[in-house]
Amino acid sequence: MKALFLAFALLTAAPGFAQQVAVIKFPELQKRLARPTDTTYVVNFWATWCAPCVKELPHFEQLRAANAGRKVKVLLVSMDYASQLDKKVKPFVKQRGLKSEVVLLNESDPNSFIDKVDAKWSGALPFTLIVNNKTKRRLTFEKELSQAELTAALQKVQQ
Amino acid sequence: MKKLLPFLSLCFALLLSGFVSRPVADGYQVGDKAADFKLKNIDGKMVSLADNKAAKGYIVVFTCNTCPFAKAYESRIIDLNAKYAPKGYPVVAINPNDPAVAPGDSYADMQKKKYAFPYLVDESQQVAKTYGATRTPHLYVLTRKGADFVVSYIGAIDDNSEDPKLVKTKYVENAMTEILAGKPATTNSTKAIGCTIKWRRA
Numbered sequence A: 001m002k003a004l005f006l007a008f009a010l011l012t013a014a015p016g017f018a019q020q021v022a023v024i025k026f027p028e029l030q031k032r033l034a035r036p037t038d039t040t041y042v043v044n045f046w047a048t049w050c051a052p053c054v055k056e057l058p059h060f061e062q063l064r065a066a067n068a069g070r071k072v073k074v075l076l077v078s079m080d081y082a083s084q085l086d087k088k089v090k091p092f093v094k095q096r097g098l099k100s101e102v103v104l105l106n107e108s109d110p111n112s113f114i115d116k117v118d119a120k121w122s123g124a125l126p127f128t129l130i131v132n133n134k135t136k137r138r139l140t141f142e143k144e145l146s147q148a149e150l151t152a153a154l155q156k157v158q159q
Numbered sequence B: 001m002k003k004l005l006p007f008l009s010l011c012f013a014l015l016l017s018g019f020v021s022r023p024v025a026d027g028y029q030v031g032d033k034a035a036d037f038k039l040k041n042i043d044g045k046m047v048s049l050a051d052n053k054a055a056k057g058y059i060v061v062f063t064c065n066t067c068p069f070a071k072a073y074e075s076r077i078i079d080l081n082a083k084y085a086p087k088g089y090p091v092v093a094i095n096p097n098d099p100a101v102a103p104g105d106s107y108a109d110m111q112k113k114k115y116a117f118p119y120l121v122d123e124s125q126q127v128a129k130t131y132g133a134t135r136t137p138h139l140y141v142l143t144r145k146g147a148d149f150v151v152s153y154i155g156a157i158d159d160n161s162e163d164p165k166l167v168k169t170k171y172v173e174n175a176m177t178e179i180l181a182g183k184p185a186t187t188n189s190t191k192a193i194g195c196t197i198k199w200r201r202a
Helices: A002-013 A026-034 A051-066 A082-096 A147-158 B004-020 B068-084 B126-131 B171-180
Strands: A021-024 A040-046 A072-078 A101-105 A127-132 A137-141 B039-041 B057-062 B091-095 B119-121 B138-145 B148-155 B194-196
Touching: A021 A026, A021 A082, A026 A040, A026 A101, A040 A051, A040 A147, A051 A072, A051 A147, A082 A101, A127 A147, A137 A147, B057 B068, B057 B126, B057 B148, B057 B171, B068 B091, B068 B171, B068 B194, B138 B171, B148 B171
Parallel strands: A021 A101, A040 A072, A072 A101, B057 B091, B091 B119
Antiparallel strands: A040 A127, A127 A137, B039 B119, B057 B138, B138 B148
8 A cells, every 4th residue: 555655656746757948049940940841830939037928828738738649839939048947947847837848049139030030020028920831821929819819820820 | 734833833922922021010110200209207297309409319218117128128228328318319218018917117116216317108008009119128219300300220229138248239339329420320120039018908
């Protein structure tokens, strides 16, 4: 009985694997987003310090769960400073139990890459890009999205 | 089919260009005339661009109390005023955030700031909308042309928000050097990460 309890405790203590947060430079992100794949990418630019971003994150998690097994990839791009990786970002990702892939974009000069993500992005957070390189459909949002808005946007790009 | 292919690819190219050439955003572009405004300063007095007859222009910055990026740039905005006000381009700071969404941006909280320049409340958020400001901080350099003010630079302060010591390019100062010399800024539009303006909930 004791052993059973211990096994149970161990199982619940380690829920799957701990999410890794890769620190990347912009060309790497650009390369990933340019892949000629029929997977629809839902890319959300956020930061732990951005209140509307934190508020809408569960919607992206929900979208990922609802589309598990389909050709949908949710990528959460943290704009936190790389110096905050261990202090802020990793604890946040762990505490919220984020399952979507999280990367930290380590670029000090946003002017060098914002236009390359999308000319319509002024640099405000949150920013969401939904893109399918096969269908060439893409939608962008420089605002906080509701679950319904996000789901509708994904459907529009997938159609 | 052979003849059809170039036609189809042309159609496709046209379709793509339709997406690309859509207007980027509303609000001012460099070269546009900037409308004057009348906004309440933290001392209770109303402030307009037209009030300061000696100004050759203004450095208008949409900023706030609460955004970490606005906080990171606060001392650099103070420095901009110290450097360019004597040269005829004082800073005018405007807080466009709805305090119902960002409680730290209330008028009372704004009054805790002691700046050497106006810190105005854009209560209706109409000035931010007219300018096309989307984030804090979001900066506009205006230059006096006769009775008007013309937008000469829009965008970022510099290229490193985290650490002023690691800044390589001082975007607005580079633009100001050219503007003060009577030339158009070579880099007159830049982008930066910032917090979305906290618009009123509809």
